[in-house]
Amino acid sequence: MICIIALLAAAALPVISAQGDYCCTALYRSSLQDRLLFPNSTTYESRLDSYFDVKQRDITPNCIVQPRSTQEVSLVVKTLTVASITKLCRFAIRSGGHTPYAGASNIEDGVTIDLQYINAVEYDAKKSIVRVGPGAIWDGVFTTLEPLGVITTGGRSSTVGVGGLTLGGGISYFSPEHGLICDNVQEFEVVLADGRIVTASKTTNSDLFTVLKGGNNNFGIVTAFKFGTFNYDGMWGGLVIYPNTTIQDQFKALVNFANTIDKNPKGAAIVMPVYQSAVGSDLILNAYDYAEPVPRPAAYEEFLKIPGNISDTTGIRNMSSLAEELAGSMTSRVYFGTLTFANDLRVMTEAHKIYMGVLANLKAKATGDWGIYTLYQPLPPAYWRQSVARGGNVLGLERFNGQVLCLYQPYISWQGAEQDALFQAAGADLISRIRAFAKSIDKDNPYLYLDYADNTQDPLSGYGAENVKKMKAAAKKYDPFGVFQNLVPGGFKISKVT
Numbered sequence: 155m156i157c158i159i160a161l162l163a164a165a166a167l168p169v170i171s172a173q174g175d176y177c178c179t180a181l182y183r184s185s186l187q188d189r190l191l192f193p194n195s196t197t198y199e200s201r202l203d204s205y206f207d208v209k210q211r212d213i214t215p216n217c218i219v220q221p222r223s224t225q226e227v228s229l230v231v232k233t234l235t236v237a238s239i240t241k242l243c244r245f246a247i248r249s250g251g252h253t254p255y256a257g258a259s260n261i262e263d264g265v266t267i268d269l270q271y272i273n274a275v276e277y278d279a280k281k282s283i284v285r286v287g288p289g290a291i292w293d294g295v296f297t298t299l300e301p302l303g304v305i306t307t308g309g310r311s312s313t314v315g316v317g318g319l320t321l322g323g324g325i326s327y328f329s330p331e332h333g334l335i336c337d338n339v340q341e342f343e344v345v346l347a348d349g350r351i352v353t354a355s356k357t358t359n360s361d362l363f364t365v366l367k368g369g370n371n372n373f374g375i376v377t378a379f380k381f382g383t384f385n386y387d388g389m390w391g392g393l394v395i396y397p398n399t400t401i402q403d404q405f406k407a408l409v410n411f412a413n414t415i416d417k418n419p420k421g422a423a424i425v426m427p428v429y430q431s432a433v434g435s436d437l438i439l440n441a442y443d444y445a446e447p448v449p450r451p452a453a454y455e456e457f458l459k460i461p462g463n464i465s466d467t468t469g470i471r472n473m474s475s476l477a478e479e480l481a482g483s484m485t486s487r488v489y490f491g492t493l494t495f496a497n498d499l500r501v502m503t504e505a506h507k508i509y510m511g512v513l514a515n516l517k518a519k520a521t522g523d524w525g526i527y528t529l530y531q532p533l534p535p536a537y538w539r540q541s542v543a544r545g546g547n548v549l550g551l552e553r554f555n556g557q558v559l560c561l562y563q564p565y566i567s568w569q570g571a572e573q574d575a576l577f578q579a580a581g582a583d584l585i586s587r588i589r590a591f592a593k594s595i596d597k598d599n600p601y602l603y604l605d606y607a608d609n610t611q612d613p614l615s616g617y618g619a620e621n622v623k624k625m626k627a628a629a630k631k632y633d634p635f636g637v638f639q640n641l642v643p644g645g646f647k648i649s650k651v652t
């Protein structure tokens with residue numbers, strides 16, 4: 155009797171579990187059966203809850219598939235593309251799930267490929283390389299390497315995914331000396347649209363190698379990154395909060411700091427005017443991060459002269475603890491947007507004026523718990539000087555020669571879908587008005603940092619015509635049927651760039 159009931163239950167399982175969805179059923183009938191999560195199960199819900207932006211959590215895929223090896227990723231892609239001959243199986247690709255717009259790495263009425271379990275971090279001391287799965291978060295990378303006295307360029311926030319961040323470029327505290335994170339990749343392992351597993355490096359599939367550095371999810375699913383490593387014995391840094399009356403001194407210090415990064419290649423800094431409704435005052439939050447354990451390094455002299463700080467966590471620290479401090483709250487709806495302009499005091503001063511107006515409007519209209527940070531960070535030539543020698547990327551920064559640039563990013567968080575329009579308009583307003591001012595004094599720049607871009611922006615165009623051509627050619631060569639263009643709606647699509 156027990157046996158018969160068990161058999162009946164097993165027989166019924168495929169239909170019940172796949173909930174009638176054609177594409178999920180196709181996966182269920184393959185050997186991936188126990189890699190699937192379905193709606194209303196606690197495992198499915200907890201994967202949704204682990205997206206950074208609550209807007210991404212509102213999206214409910216028909217199933218989530220969690221491959222555990224490169225071969226299983228290949229089987230997922232083959233199964234979904236073959237099934238698509240009958241009915242289109244659209245899918246999303248997720249690593250850390252930290253993109254702050256809906257649908258970047260999750261999909262309604264489709265399949266989400268969740269790379270959570272492809273997260274191994276393996277250090278090869280002989281080759282000074284660390285091999286990392288895309289589903290790893292930066293905390294996993296830092297806590298593996300740090301005790302061994304080595305590190306790699308990595309994100310600045312512990313919970314962010316290695317996969318998405320690296321494919322968009324990647325800015326690290328080590329970038330002044332070692333370059334962007336994507337330029338520290340020596341080899342990618344990639345599952346192509348037809349399920350083939352290939353590597354891409356300076357010598358193998360070198361065109362694919364170049365376009366993966368900045369090209370997002372247009373070419374395949376990356377299943378491993380091999381990053382170069384270097385010696386490391388700790389850092390100095392932390393967060394310092396100041397009253398907003400110091401803003402002009404902060405900008406002056408930042409402009410000079412950015413202009414002298416060549417002389418101080420260990421130093422990184424971010425200036426962030428901030429307002430949080432729960433705190434209720436206008437403040438400035440600075441991040442100082444020096445890649446050696448030297449107290450109060452000379453590079454920060456001008457910043458350290460600014461009096462009146464309200465709190466200060468700087469000290470001799472390590473990368474994991476600094477990254478944990480910047481983990482970011484995961485309980486809000488979020489807007490990121492991006493803009494690049496010259497490292498120029500006039501643009502920063504005007505940008506802050508525009509911010510004060512936008513902030514006043516939000517204070518008048520917004521409800522509940524909300525906050526806004528506006529990040530100013532240096533993007534100097536040191537960050538891209540070594541790119542070409544390492545096989546190149548598609549960001550197009552070389553065309554700006556010796557120009558020192560500034561990356562600007564509003565990071566806004568709030569509660570409640572009914573306020574989406576208010577806050578998203580505030581972000582877009584900041585971007586468009588600051589851009590117009592920068593343009594009016596000839597200090598604008600076309601580059602848009604993909605990892606900070608809102609889905610209303612077009613970062614791939616900002617890489618320049620030559621790089622757009624390279625990406626289009628690689629997409630055609632490695633994905634001739636346009637699987638990643640047509641079946642994967644999330645991300646920035648090269649086919650949409652004219």
Ligand SMILES: Cc1cc2nc3c(=O)[nH]c(=O)nc-3n(C[C@H](O)[C@H](O)[C@H](O)COP(=O)(O)OP(=O)(O)OC[C@H]3O[C@@H](n4cnc5c(N)ncnc54)[C@H](O)[C@@H]3O)c2cc1C
Nearest residue numbers: 249250251252253259310315317318319325371376482645
């Ligand atoms: C709190 C916070 C801190 C941040 N700090 C930094 C920072 O210090 N430096 C920095 O440069 N950026 C930073 N970012 C921005 C970050 O780089 C982007 O949000 C990035 O998209 C996150 O990557 P992910 O893997 O977590 O995201 P996901 O949303 O999982 O993926 C992002 C995009 O990449 C695609 N993708 C992911 N994995 C793969 C893969 N294996 N193969 C193919 N395509 C893939 C996805 O489809 C999606 O389009 C930060 C973001 C947050 C929220």
Ligand SMILES: *[C@@H]1O[C@H](CO)[C@@H](O)[C@H](O)[C@H]1NC(C)=O
Nearest residue numbers: 170172173174192193194195
């Ligand atoms: C999941 O739960 C929601 C309500 O929580 C319900 O509306 C929906 O029908 C359920 N879906 C399935 C497939 O059981």
Ligand SMILES: *[C@@H]1O[C@H](CO)[C@@H](O)[C@H](O)[C@H]1NC(C)=O
Nearest residue numbers: 297300301471472473474475
């Ligand atoms: C990094 O710093 C944290 C906090 O001080 C500490 O707990 C941790 O052990 C440190 N890691 C290493 C590898 O020293």
Ligand SMILES: *[C@@H]1O[C@H](CO)[C@@H](O)[C@H](O)[C@H]1NC(C)=O
Nearest residue numbers: 398399401435436437506510
């Ligand atoms: C500082 O904040 C106050 C409100 O707290 C505001 O009135 C003032 O304009 C702000 N000044 C600057 C320079 O941001």
Ligand SMILES: *[C@@H]1O[C@H](CO)[C@@H](O)[C@H](O)[C@H]1NC(C)=O
Nearest residue numbers: 394457458460462463466468
């Ligand atoms: C912050 O203020 C305290 C107290 O005045 C001071 O000792 C400290 O050096 C300041 N920190 C920075 C980073 O300027």
